[in-house]
Amino acid sequence: MGKIKKTSTNYENRQILDAECEEVYAANLIGGRWTIAICCYLAGGKLRFSELRRRMPNITERMLTLHLRKMEANRLVKRTVYAEVPPRVEYELTDIGEQLVPILDMLKKWGTKHKETIQ
Template sequence: MSKIKETSTNYENKQTLSADCVEIYAATLISGQWTLAICCHLSYGKLRFGELRKRIPNITERMLTLQLRKLEENKLVKRTVYAQVPPKVEYELTKSGQQLRPILNQLEEWGKNHQQWQAE
């Protein structure tokens, strides 16, 4: 996963769109192939890295790490490290991340309906 260069036109366009349109800003925060899957699983409660990895079997460890860091940076996921041996780390949705639950439910309903319409 590469970052967009801050000097690129693409970066400037994304910044402008996000500043001008709150919907685009929100969509940018949850964009990405794995972001919604991670949020869906965390919406049921705290999970450790290995538990998330098992629930999303096709994601690589590197990609899961990168996505969790991005979600943490965007204040959607909280990472808690416990001082013990072996180290224990748990991930959970923040208050802001928990506000995604009804949106995820709506996306689920929309997805089901859209699949049915596509099959017709």
């Protein structure tokens, strides 16, 4: 997940598109290889980091951490740390993150139809 330099043309173009097109803004929030997958798993309820990692064996710990931090910064995911030994951390969708669930269901239906169409 490389960061775009604020001085680059790419950054400027992204800022303009984000401001002018709400669909692009939304797509940038949930874009990326793992964000939608994380949302799909969290749609079923709270999960610990290790549970998410087990469900997505091809993601590295670092990449999962980076995505969860970005999703938390974008207020899609809530991170709760419990004062226990050993420490327990759970992730869940926020209210605004929960609003993605019907959209994810629609994407799933569209993806299924698209696969059938091109086969």
